[in-house]
Amino acid sequence: MKSLLMTFVLCIVHLAAISQDKYRLLVITGGHGFEKVPFYNMMDSLGNFSYDRIEQPKANELIASPDIDRYDALVFYDMNDSITLVQKQAYLRLLQKGKAMVFLHHSLVSYQNWDEFQRIIGGKYYEKATLVNGNSVKSSYQHDVIIPVKIENPAHPVTKGLADFEIYDEVYGNFLTQPTIRPLLSTTHPGSSKYIAWTNPFGRSEVLFIQLGHGPEAFGNSNYRKLLRQGMEWSIERHR
Numbered sequence: 333m334k335s336l337l338m339t340f341v342l343c344i345v346h347l348a349a350i351s352q353d354k355y356r357l358l359v360i361t362g363g364h365g366f367e368k369v370p371f372y373n374m375m376d377s378l379g380n381f382s383y384d385r386i387e388q389p390k391a392n393e394l395i396a397s398p399d400i401d402r403y404d405a406l407v408f409y410d411m412n413d414s415i416t417l418v419q420k421q422a423y424l425r426l427l428q429k430g431k432a433m434v435f436l437h438h439s440l441v442s443y444q445n446w447d448e449f450q451r452i453i454g455g456k457y458y459e460k461a462t463l464v465n466g467n468s469v470k471s472s473y474q475h476d477v478i479i480p481v482k483i484e485n486p487a488h489p490v491t492k493g494l495a496d497f498e499i500y501d502e503v504y505g506n507f508l509t510q511p512t513i514r515p516l517l518s519t520t521h522p523g524s525s526k527y528i529a530w531t532n533p534f535g536r537s538e539v540l541f542i543q544l545g546h547g548p549e550a551f552g553n554s555n556y557r558k559l560l561r562q563g564m565e566w567s568i569e570r571h572r
């Protein structure tokens with residue numbers, strides 16, 4: 333009887349351990365500064381996830397290796413330009429297979445010279461003035477602003493339970509979006525492009541991008557945390 337009880341207790345402990353680490357993330361940074369302590373405090377607060385941290389350019393080496401299969405989702409908070417042909421092919425292969433990828437904030441600025449990247453993430457931030465369909469486009473940013481956020485699709489699992497909110501954060505202006513995006517959030521802030529979160533189908537994947545998330549004020553915002561938690565849960569479930 334005693335051993336039966338012990339087995340039962342051990343099973344419960346084992347189940348608890350499994351449910352605590354339900355999802356395994358790879359959190360990718362590098363190429364842009366950020367406040368690490370509040371960022372990882374936010375990551376720790378989301379629950380239901382365990383994660384490994386890696387910085388670029390090491391992350392792209394891992395992405396091009398079989399070890400990347402250990403992760404349920406890749407979370408990009410990097411701003412990186414260096415990528416080899418083999419690594420580009422690895423991104424494309426993963427997306428064709430249906431890998432969960434979540435891109436945050438300044439990751440929109442990555443890979444200025446890799447055209448395919450904007451079709452993956454669903455938009456492009458132009459660091460330098462560039463001719464696009466005959467027009468000169470240069471993107472912009474503005475720190476420390478109060479951004480009115482409108483929920484574009486309240487029925488979506490990423491935004492469920494959220495009402496329109498305000499957040500103290502950074503806007504990006506004059507960036508372009510792909511016609512394929514499925515908008516989740518928008519803003520009327522004059523310094524921002526309209527859509528500030530979306531999903532974008534690519535291969536068998538549907539990438540999630542959230543423009544918000546510059547610093548501690550955003551990391552501590554309960555709406556932002558909910559968005560991120562639901563975003564990562566949706567992304568993983570969508571690609572199982």
Ligand SMILES: [Zn+2]
Nearest residue numbers: 437438502546
């Ligand atoms: Zn920023």
